[in-house]
Amino acid sequence: MSSHLEFAHNFQIALSGDQLPVGAQADDPSDITQRFNVYRNNVAYExxxxxxRQFPATQRLVGAECFAGVAQMFIAQHPPTQPDTYRLVHRVSAVLAALGSLSSLPYLSDVARIEWARSRAYQAANASPVKATQLNTLARHHRMHLHPSVQN
Structure with a gap:
């Protein structure tokens, strides 16, 4: 019998392929393929x-139907390797930039990159901001000049 880790690895491979995971079982063996295909479709849909949800502005720019097609293509090309989809989405802007069919929207990948940055900022751990006095000290010692837009 295989270990849980081996089964999970085989299961992950089967999700993005056409085969069943090694060791998959059901009360009625003829149901395994149909059941796993339903599961595979549910995973792709989710x-x-x-x-x-991660790219609402990008979706509005191209339309829900187009975005769904791009999402399916993206998932097929870049299946998740971890349960955390957060790590998956950073590649979306590159995929959008490479799609010739969306070349009429040259800013689309930039919009996706901004949405990804917003999400990263939202998910990031809290940190104390640098105090203005620390910036001033740093600027004096390293001959830096803060941009005029920087304010206390």
Whole structure:
């Protein structure tokens, strides 16, 4: 019998392929393929939904139907390797930039990159901001000049 880690690895490979995971079982063996295909479709649907939640402005720019197609293509090309979809989405802007069919929207990948940055900022751990006095000290010692837009 295989270990849980081996089964999980085989299961992950089967999700993005056409085969069943090694060791998959059901009360009625003829149901395994149908059941796993339903599960595979549910996973793909949820990943596409996660992408649409992550990139709402991008989705509005191209339309829900187009975005769903791009999401399906993206998921097929970049299946998640971890349960955390957060690590998956950073590649979306590069995929959008490479799609010739969306070349009429040259700013689209930049919009996706901004949405990804917003999400990263939201998910980031809290940190204390640098105090203005510390910036001033740093600027004096390293001959830096703060941009005129920087304010206390």
């Amino acid at each position: 990943l596409a939904q996660a992408l649409s």
